[in-house]
Amino acid sequence: MGYQVNGSEIETDGDGYLLEPDYGEEIVRVIAAAEGITLGADHWIVIGHLRDAYREQGHTPNFRSLLKGLADKLPGCDSKSLYELFPLGPAKQGAKVAGLPQPLGKGGY
Secondary structure: OEEEEOOEEEEEOOOOOEOOOOOOHHHHHHHHHHHOOOOOHHHHHHHHHHHHHHHHHOOOOOHHHHHHHOOOOOOOOOHHHHHHHOOOOHHHHHHHHOOOOOOOOOOOO
C-alpha cells in the first residue's frame, strides 16, 4: 500500500507508515484523509513537534515525551486532548500522519 501524492506513489510499510520521512504538507493531508482525520490548527502543532523531534533525535518521542514537549506549544494539552486529535494513539498515529517512518515502539526509545 502506498499514498498517491501529486501523481506519485509514496512507499509505505505494511502498516501504512512511510519508509522515508516526507516533510511536505500534501502528504499530511493525504494520510490524514486516509486515517479519517480532519486537520485543524492543533494537529499541525503536534505534527510540527513530531517532525522537529524526528529531525533532531532520529526518532519520534514516546507518548509521555510528546505530552511534555507540547506543554509550551499547546497550553492545556493533556492526554485526552491528544487522543481527540489522534484517536488511535497520538505518538504512533501522529507520526504516521506527520509523514514519518513507524516509531520504534515500546522499549525502543
